[in-house]
Structures are given as structure tokens and as C-alpha cells.
Amino acid sequence: MLGQELSRVVTSNDNYNVLQPAHNELDLTKIDALEAYISAHKPEFIINCAALINVDKIEEDPLPAFQLNALVPGHLASICAHLKIKGVIIQMSTSYVFGHRNTPFTEEDSACPINMYGKSKALGETLLSSYANKGNLKYYIIRTSWLYSRFRDTFVDETAKKLLSKITVNATVDQYGNPTNAEHLASFIISELIEKDHPQNIIHAINKTPESGVNRYEWALAIAEALGVSSDLVIAAKAENIFKTPRPRAILQKSQKCNMPDWRESTNQYIHLKYGQ
Numbered sequence: 001m002l003g004q005e006l007s008r009v010v011t012s013n014d015n016y017n018v019l020q021p022a023h024n025e026l027d028l029t030k031i032d033a034l035e036a037y038i039s040a041h042k043p044e045f046i047i048n049c050a051a052l053i054n055v056d057k058i059e060e061d062p063l064p065a066f067q068l069n070a071l072v073p074g075h076l077a078s079i080c081a082h083l084k085i086k087g088v089i090i091q092m093s094t095s096y097v098f099g100h101r102n103t104p105f106t107e108e109d110s111a112c113p114i115n116m117y118g119k120s121k122a123l124g125e126t127l128l129s130s131y132a133n134k135g136n137l138k139y140y141i142i143r144t145s146w147l148y149s150r151f152r153d154t155f156v157d158e159t160a161k162k163l164l165s166k167i168t169v170n171a172t173v174d175q176y177g178n179p180t181n182a183e184h185l186a187s188f189i190i191s192e193l194i195e196k197d198h199p200q201n202i203i204h205a206i207n208k209t210p211e212s213g214v215n216r217y218e219w220a221l222a223i224a225e226a227l228g229v230s231s232d233l234v235i236a237a238k239a240e241n242i243f244k245t246p247r248p249r250a251i252l253q254k255s256q257k258c259n260m261p262d263w264r265e266s267t268n269q270y271i272h273l274k275y276g277q
């Protein structure tokens with residue numbers, strides 16, 4: 001989803017020669033193939049958006065996620081260092097590298113994941129930074145949260161479709177995050193990290209949200225309002241009654257250099273564009 005948004009932003013710009021191997025063209029967990037690909041193309045920037053993200057599936061069977069989410073970022077840096085490729089590596093990460101807290105997590109906070117998905121992503125960050133530092137490579141770790149995009153149905157689309165069909169939506173009141181439009185994130189990555197230099201390695205890139213974050217119930221109400229349908233269809237629920245695997249109550253504190261629009265305005269805009277309301 002984010003990969004497709006990035007691809008849309010960069011392919012419309014003639015300054016870039018973009019390679020975008022799909023999973024069936026390049027399985028990143030096949031390390032020899034990955035090395036051969038990097039060696040052949042010598043990229044100036046590598047943006048790794050590939051991940052396994054199904055939290056419940058990963059909790060039951062974590063190995064594939066550790067192979068892709070944890071080992072691949074380390075291999076990317078190790079391969080670039082070994083091949084003496086001075087490309088910049090941009091690794092996508094998540095608020096799920098953190099655990100429960102009522103106040104926002106900053107870029108300086110240490111990872112403290114509570115589920116296997118978060119653990120796999122946190123280890124990916126550690127391996128990437130460790131091999132990149134050893135190889136003197138430039139890298140960025142972009143943590144984001146609750147993405148939505150026209151390229152894949154997410155909470156926003158599932159909620160919108162149910163509300164438009166007059167089906168009730170159970171939305172959690174005790175799960176907080178930072179709803180983020182993947183299109184805005186893609187533009188931020190290109191304009192601030194590819195076209196400019198950024199002083200930090202770890203960047204929290206999200207739409208602007210209140211310091212206390214946004215819960216799914218508030219988000220569903222905002223979707224109902226944008227659609228112009230009754231908010232009575234939105235039912236407040238508890239996370240423990242909806243999710244099999246615990247999700248962290250982790251809110252990110254936005255990077256100072258990140259000027260992505262407000263979460264409500266962005267949700268509104270998305271609904272209007274996609275559902276014509």
C-alpha cells in the first residue's frame with residue numbers, strides 16, 4: 001500500500017529512475033537474490049516498504065515476520081556496506097515498536113514492543129542501524145501509524161462501507177494511535193528525505209494529531225461525519241473484545257520537521273475523494 005503510494009509520487013517525476021520490484025519479482029528474504037539485485041542496480045536510495053503486518057497471524061507464527069521485518073533491514077545495510085554502495089536506506093517502521101503509555105513516544109524513546117509484530121519491527125530497526133553504522137551508511141527509520149490509502153482497504157474503508165450500508169461499526173475507545181494518510185506520508189518521504197537531507201535517523205512521520213492521539217471510536221465518528229451518515233451506527237467497544245492479540249496504546253510524537261496535515265481534515269479529504277461525499 002505505502003509502496004504503491006510512493007511509486008505514484010516518484011513515477012510522476014522525471015528526475016527519478018525508479019525500480020519497484022514486486023514480491024513475485026524479488027523475494028527479499030532470498031538474500032542471494034537481494035544482493036544480486038542491489039549489485040546490478042546500485043541504487044542511490046532504497047525505500048523498504050515490504051513487511052508482514054497481520055498482527056494476529058504473526059503472533060501465531062512469528063518466523064516469517066522475523067525473516068522479513070527483522071532480518072531483511074539488517075541484510076539491506078550489510079549488503080550495501082559489503083558492496084560499498086553508498087545509497088541511503090529508508091526503512092519503514094511502526095508505533096507498534098512501543099508498548100502502552102498515555103503520553104506520546106518520542107524518537108528518543110527505546111523500543112518496548114508487546115507483541116510479535118512489534119518485536120519483529122523493533123529488531124529490524126536495531127539490525128539496520130547497527131549494520132548501517134558499522135558500514136558508515138546513511139539511513140532513516142520512519143515510524144508511522146494507522147495508515148490508510150486508496151490502494152488497500154483499511155479501517156477507514158471498512159468503516160465507510162459498513163456505514164454506507166447502514167451496518168453498525170464497533171470501534172474501540174481504548175485503543176489510540178495516529179491515523180495517517182499514506183499519500184501524505186509518501187510525499188513527505190520524497191520531499192524531505194530524498195530531495196533534502198534530514199539530521200535525524202529516526203523520524204516519526206504522521207498526520208497531525210492531538211497529543212493524546214485519536215481512538216478508533218473518534219476516528220469512526222469522523223468518518224460518519226465526513227460521509228454525512230448518522231453517528232448512531234458507531235458503537236463504542238473495548239479492544240479486548242475485538243482483538244485477539246493485544247495492540248499497544250502507543251501514540252507517536254510527530255517529528256518537528258513533519259508538516260503533514262491534520263488527521264481529521266485528511267480523513268475528510270480521503271472520504272470525499274473516494275466515496276464522493
Ligand SMILES: NC(=O)c1ccc[n+]([C@@H]2O[C@H](COP(=O)([O-])OP(=O)(O)OC[C@H]3O[C@@H](n4cnc5c(N)ncnc54)[C@H](OP(=O)(O)O)[C@@H]3O)[C@@H](O)[C@H]2O)c1
Pocket residue numbers: 001002003022023024026027028029048049050051052053068092093094095121143144145146147148152
Ligand atoms: N499499514 C499500517 O497501518 C502501517 C502502520 C505503521 C507502519 N506500517 C509499516 O509501513 C510499511 C508498509 O506497510 P503497508 O501497509 O504498505 O504494507 P502492505 O500493504 O501489507 O504491503 C507490504 C508489501 O510487502 C510485500 N511483501 C511481503 N513479503 C515480501 C517478500 N518476502 N519480498 C518482497 N515483498 C514482500 C507485499 O507483497 P505481496 O502482497 O505480493 O505479498 C506487499 O506489497 C511496513 O513496513 C509496515 O510495517 C504500516
